[in-house]
Amino acid sequence: MSEIINVGMADYRTARVPDILMTAGLGSCIGVCIHDPVQKVGGMAHVMLPTANGSAAGNPAKYADTAIELLLEAILGLGASRARLRSKIAGGAQMFAFPGKPPVLKIGDRNAEAVTAELKRLSIPLLVADVGGSFGRTIHFDVGTGELRVRTINHGEKVI
């Protein structure tokens, strides 16, 4: 039996096959999924904001530029090979459009950019990104197969 491990806001968790990592209701946040397809271990981080801006305060798992490195260390700790790691990401939506006002900061887009840049910096190939749009996502990541199931309320469900 596989277990479903829930990853909360600004949290990161790891798992071994056959367990599934899950996070519910991603809006402008990004679910970052990394796994080693041979060792069949992986992890997921629920990133909320692009950058900690060098501030030491607060939870490092909140920010793209600190959370992914923490996740990477944890996955390597499970015996994953650095060279085999692959990643997939989902989220980064813009949930509200205020009439007459341009979206000032588009935090979802900035999150997606920051996560992509950080994965590149850490040399972890990004296989697929399901980001943007104006709808929420609930994701399930199978660390054995690397399949990422993305469910939405009104925009279908897909496996990427």
Add this chain to the structure above:
Amino acid sequence: MQITQIQLDALKEIGNIGSGHAATALSTLLQRRIDMSVPEVWAVPFAQAADIIGNMDEPQAVVYVRVEGDAPGKAVFFFPLVSAQVVVRVLLGGDGEFDLFGDELAQSALKEVGNILVSSFLIALTKFSGIPLQPSVPALAVDMAGAILDAILLEEGILDDIVLFIDTQLSGIPQIEGQFIFLPNEGSLQKLLGALGV
């Protein structure tokens, strides 16, 4: 951010007066009795904010209004979809199901309800505190509650580790339930508390 018990009680009173006016306005609009819970004031780590709104991927119709003025913040109304249907039906007539995701008329009816609720909340709050506050044009999202909450919390690209909510449950007969949340920005909290003399 440290909050004393007296300040918590003052915030609860703010919630009580504001939400009472909002509930009366909703009641008048819908011609239904609307009951209001005693507001709760939460100062919680943001990860626990999820517990306040319940199931993160349950679809809800959410009206979001920015509060502008001398003590800015955010006002959010969460309607479960069943309640949102009832509200739209009462306002627009008919007994069919409305497409809350796409029907513009249904959506603007919900926004208008949010507008009236938040405006009455703010009028009460302004009278009580002497601090002028105005609502922005309301925005609506019909989607997973968690996705909407994170978008609202993170809108400015910053998030304090502790989030303060004033949270009121509204319930009515038949089948109208909702949750009203007011999130003062951090500087605003000091101003509101200062105006109340705590």
